[in-house]
Amino acid sequence: MLRLIDLQKSYRLGQTSIAILHQINLSIESNEFIALMGPSGSGKSTLLNILGILDDYDQGEYWLDGTLMKSLTETRAAQYRNRFIGFVFQSFNLLSHLTALENVALPLRYLGQSLHERTNCSKSLLTQMGLEGRFHHLPTELSGGQRQRVAIARALATRPRLILADEPTGNLDSSASREILDVFSTLHRDGATIVLVTHDEEVARRTQRTVRIRDGRVV
Amino acid sequence: MLRLIDLQKSYRLGQTSIAILHQINLSIESNEFIALMGPSGSGKSTLLNILGILDDYDQGEYWLDGTLMKSLTETRAAQYRNRFIGFVFQSFNLLSHLTALENVALPLRYLGQSLHERTNCSKSLLTQMGLEGRFHHLPTELSGGQRQRVAIARALATRPRLILADEPTGNLDSSASREILDVFSTLHRDGATIVLVTHDEEVARRTQRTVRIRDGRVV
Ligand SMILES: Nc1ncnc2c1ncn2[C@@H]1O[C@H](COP(=O)(O)OP(=O)(O)OP(=O)(O)O)[C@@H](O)[C@H]1O
Ligand SMILES: Nc1ncnc2c1ncn2[C@@H]1O[C@H](COP(=O)(O)OP(=O)(O)OP(=O)(O)O)[C@@H](O)[C@H]1O
Ligand SMILES: [Mg+2]
Numbered sequence: 001m002l003r004l005i006d007l008q009k010s011y012r013l014g015q016t017s018i019a020i021l022h023q024i025n026l027s028i029e030s031n032e033f034i035a036l037m038g039p040s041g042s043g044k045s046t047l048l049n050i051l052g053i054l055d056d057y058d059q060g061e062y063w064l065d066g067t068l069m070k071s072l073t074e075t076r077a078a079q080y081r082n083r084f085i086g087f088v089f090q091s092f093n094l095l096s097h098l099t100a101l102e103n104v105a106l107p108l109r110y111l112g113q114s115l116h117e118r119t120n121c122s123k124s125l126l127t128q129m130g131l132e133g134r135f136h137h138l139p140t141e142l143s144g145g146q147r148q149r150v151a152i153a154r155a156l157a158t159r160p161r162l163i164l165a166d167e168p169t170g171n172l173d174s175s176a177s178r179e180i181l182d183v184f185s186t187l188h189r190d191g192a193t194i195v196l197v198t199h200d201e202e203v204a205r206r207t208q209r210t211v212r213i214r215d216g217r218v219v
Numbered sequence: 220m221l222r223l224i225d226l227q228k229s230y231r232l233g234q235t236s237i238a239i240l241h242q243i244n245l246s247i248e249s250n251e252f253i254a255l256m257g258p259s260g261s262g263k264s265t266l267l268n269i270l271g272i273l274d275d276y277d278q279g280e281y282w283l284d285g286t287l288m289k290s291l292t293e294t295r296a297a298q299y300r301n302r303f304i305g306f307v308f309q310s311f312n313l314l315s316h317l318t319a320l321e322n323v324a325l326p327l328r329y330l331g332q333s334l335h336e337r338t339n340c341s342k343s344l345l346t347q348m349g350l351e352g353r354f355h356h357l358p359t360e361l362s363g364g365q366r367q368r369v370a371i372a373r374a375l376a377t378r379p380r381l382i383l384a385d386e387p388t389g390n391l392d393s394s395a396s397r398e399i400l401d402v403f404s405t406l407h408r409d410g411a412t413i414v415l416v417t418h419d420e421e422v423a424r425r426t427q428r429t430v431r432i433r434d435g436r437v438v
């Protein structure tokens with residue numbers, strides 16, 4: 001489903017170039033549930049952003065479902081992302097002028113659902129995350145862990161085939177983490193492919209396989 | 220050093236009022252190292268913001284070092300914060316146009332240090348957090364856990380008497396967490412009073428006492 005071949009990624013910093021990912025080779029089959037772990041700064045978010053077609057890379061190949069993801073136009077990239085991928089950002093990236101409910105409902109517009117269907121679907125998802133009573137709060141009126149859960153609900157609203165989650169339980173107590181992982185497990189059971197970045201070995205234990213990264217290399 | 224008596228705090232939400240903290244009674248002695256734990260949404264950040272004089276409260280009393288903290292002017296509040304308190308925000312709150320080094324050096328201006336002294340002090344602190352090689356990166360050029368560590372370094376730069384840290388290890392692997400907690404332990408040994416909000420029992424184990432909060436009440 002996902003294949004990375006000799007992938008390299010550098011960032012430009014003024015005059016110099018700083019290499020972040022080196023010779024990444026990785027294969028993820030359809031319906032796998034993978035944990036991605038590694039030290040802070042090792043390249044996990046950088047790798048996840050490439051998988052989510054949010055960022056390009058410099059060398060090597062990224063194949064998604066049989067198609068080469070390289071130098072896509074923003075339109076093409078957006079199409080793939082909307083139809084295929086649910087992305088949970090490490091810093092949430094909620095829209096500050098929209099309520100929790102509106103943030104979650106936003107991606108559902110691409111599915112052509114009615115307002116009534118979008119609202120019900122979003123309410124159900126937020127409730128599963130323990131957020132009923134917070135539907136109409138703006139992000140600034142939510143706790144850190146509540147914002148994190150809204151970001152997760154938004155990524156899962158379209159029941160995407162590929163879920164990429166960047167440290168989705170970092171701001172959650174163990175009980176809220178368990179609720180989140182139950183939702184992930186259900187979606188996995190229903191066929192989703194999941195790559196979950198985490199620093200928590202307890203969370204990794206709930207996935208099928210752990211890929212470890214250090215200094216931009218898979219170890 | 221810190222005393223909360225029957226503290227209450229509500230948020231206004233349109234026409235209604237939503238009570239967040241109820242009858243909070245809490246005493247923290249000078250040079251204590253306290254963990255504050257509780258479910259997501261239970262009121263930890265709200266409480267920490269009150270302790271950090273970043274937010275006012277509705278009923279009860281907050282005594283800081285023998286002075287009542289109630290309805291302070293912004294000037295007075297800022298004076299107390301700058302001279303007394305180091306605050307690590309749950310969402311970091313770094314200045315996006317300043318480098319890691321500049322962000323950490325900023326609070327040192329209040330101490331009247333020379334540019335040379337401020338630079339050396341900041342470099343030393345960032346190095347202790349494992350961030351040498353990232354001094355001149357902007358926040359957008361840092362990983363989530365690196366931003367978190369810059370936020371921590373900035374809070375500790377003035378060696379404040381009171382350190383309030385809101386989930387400072389949420390984005391860190393265990394090795395980086397340990398480095399951070401070593402720095403906290405050293406400052407504690409040198410006399411600081413520390414209140415550390417965390418979801419991690421491992422982190423709480425490194426403090427002297429754990430205060431637990433649930434639905435806005437100390438349990
Ligand atoms: N725009 C940029 N320019 C230069 N370097 C960058 C840029 N963005 C990230 N980096 C560097 O790339 C490295 C990898 O960053 P990345 O965000 O992928 O780490 P991570 O593994 O997700 O870390 P964390 O666990 O802290 O979230 C870091 O050392 C970071 O400083
Ligand atoms: N401006 C606001 N208006 C209304 N409600 C708010 C506002 N800010 C926070 N809240 C609510 O107050 C409660 C406590 O928030 P707080 O940020 O203190 O929680 P927390 O214990 O720090 O949670 P977390 O572990 O998720 O960070 C939450 O239920 C939140 O929805
Ligand atoms: Mg990251």
Ligand SMILES: [Mg+2]
Nearest residue numbers: 143144264309
């Ligand atoms: Mg909080």
